[in-house]
Each structure stands twice: as C-alpha cells, then as structure tokens.
Amino acid sequence: MLSIKNLVYHPPATTTPILQQVNLKLAPQELGLIIGASGSGKTTLLEILAGLAERTGGEIFWRDREIMSPDLQQLAGIVFQFPERHFCGSTIREELRLGHPELGSERVKTALAEVGLETVSLTMSPHSLSGGQQRRLALAVQLIRQPNILMLDEPTAGLDWSMRIQLAQLLAKLKEHWTLLVVTHDPGELAKIADRCWTIKAGRISEIEPESLYVSG
Numbered sequence: 001m002l003s004i005k006n007l008v009y010h011p012p013a014t015t016t017p018i019l020q021q022v023n024l025k026l027a028p029q030e031l032g033l034i035i036g037a038s039g040s041g042k043t044t045l046l047e048i049l050a051g052l053a054e055r056t057g058g059e060i061f062w063r064d065r066e067i068m069s070p071d072l073q074q075l076a077g078i079v080f081q082f083p084e085r086h087f088c089g090s091t092i093r094e095e096l097r098l099g100h101p102e103l104g105s106e107r108v109k110t111a112l113a114e115v116g117l118e119t120v121s122l123t124m125s126p127h128s129l130s131g132g133q134q135r136r137l138a139l140a141v142q143l144i145r146q147p148n149i150l151m152l153d154e155p156t157a158g159l160d161w162s163m164r165i166q167l168a169q170l171l172a173k174l175k176e177h178w179t180l181l182v183v184t185h186d187p188g189e190l191a192k193i194a195d196r197c198w199t200i201k202a203g204r205i206s207e208i209e210p211e212s213l214y215v216s217g
C-alpha cells in the first residue's frame with residue numbers, strides 16, 4: 001500500500017504552495033488515476049514520489065514504512081511525458097540496460113514480453129519502432145528495474161485513438177502484477193481501467209468515483 005499523508009510542496013520561489021495537503025492511498029495491483037488541468041501540479045507530484053524533488057512537508061509510506069527521498073528512487077519507476085524523446089540507447093537492448101549493465105538477457109526478454117514487444121529485434125534502434133511501440137519500450141525500461149510503483153505522466157499524449165486503446169489495455173494487464181499511478185489531463189480510456197481516481201486543482205487533490213468519469217448509454 002502506498003500512502004501519502006499531508007504532502008506539501010512549497011518552493012521558496014512561489015507565493016502559494018504547488019501541492020497542498022495531498023492525501024492518497026493506493027493498494028498493490030491497483031491503478032490510480034489523477035486528473036487535472038495544465039499547471040495543477042501533476043508532474044510535480046510524480047517527481048516528489050519518484051524522489052526527484054524534495055517535499056516541503058508530509059509523509060510517504062510504502063507497506064507502513066516511511067520512505068525518505070533517496071529510497072523513493074528505488075521504490076518508483078517514472079515514465080515521463082513523451083518518453084521516446086529521451087531514448088539514448090543506440091539499440092533496444094542498450095536502451096533497456098542503460099545504467100544496469102548487470103541485467104542479463106533473461107531480464108531483457110521478460111521486460112519486453114511484459115509490454116508485448118517480445119518479437120522485436122534487440123539490435124534495432126529504439127527510434128525505428130512505431131509510436132505505440134516506443135511507448136511500450138519506455139514502460140519496459142522502467143519495468144526491468146522492477147519498481148514497486150510504476151508512475152506514468154500523460155501516457156496517452158500524442159497517441160491516436162487506436163494506440164490509446166491499446167495502451168489502456170496494456171496498462172490494465174500490467175496492473176495484474178504492478179501498482180500503477182497515472183496522471184493525465186485527459187482521462188479518456190484510462191478512466192475505465194482505474195480502480196481509484198482523484199482530481200487535482202491548484203495542488204489540491206480530491207477523490208472521485210472512476211464511474212463518474214464515463215456515462216453509459
């Protein structure tokens with residue numbers, strides 16, 4: 001269980017806090033979806049949870065143990081918005097093993113299979129993949145580290161309708177094994193696979209029912 005208590009982020013440069021008293025609980029193998037407009041604090045929240053920015057106040061627990069910033073980097077894997085722009089391996093194998101040269105070919109294969117890329121050639125350039133495949137590779141790059149929580153920033157941004165549906169299907173499959181936290185301004189297909197939903201406005205979060213995001217009939 002990921003548990004966030006009264007999280008505050010208020011850098012000295014801003015007059016008002018960017019995140020205010022954020023409380024959130026996410027159980028293992030759940031997909032949590034945070035929805036908010038541009039500038040509401042979504043990316044900032046993920047950066048704090050991934051240990052890339054230091055919170056001003058509040059507590060973060062994983063399985064009832066408080067986690068401090070350096071350990072957050074081990075706990076979470078973050079897939080940034082437009083992750084394919086940050087590919088820097090010359091081959092798919094290299095991309096997956098960047099920073100972890102110790103990882104063997106079995107782990108590489110498993111990570112690719114988890115995202116449905118088991119048939120791609122490891123010696124191809126990441127950029128030779130299709131747009132949807134590149135997103136899958138970016139997921140595999142995080143999964144290979146086996147994080148406790150996989151966090152995704154706007155995973156469907158810039159994808160066409162059918163690629164969005166495929167990505168939502170993949171995330172639904174991944175939550176059988178992983179705990180996922182997704183932030184977006186456009187819930188779309190993601191609302192249907194979410195177990196928990198929150199809206200974020202000016203750094204304040206409030207929980208809503210996922211069903212309230214899609215009206216049937």
Ligand SMILES: Nc1ncnc2c1ncn2[C@@H]1O[C@H](COP(=O)(O)OP(=O)(O)OP(=O)(O)O)[C@@H](O)[C@H]1O
Nearest residue numbers: 011013014018037038039040041042043044045185
């Ligand atoms: N280190 C910082 N110092 C000052 N202001 C910051 C800092 N980091 C973020 N901000 C501000 O905090 C607010 C939230 O930014 P954030 O990038 O988290 O929003 P977002 O919800 O991810 O938006 P988008 O949908 O456009 O990606 C913005 O007003 C941003 O300018």
Ligand SMILES: [Mg+2]
Nearest residue numbers: 042043044153
């Ligand atoms: Mg953002």
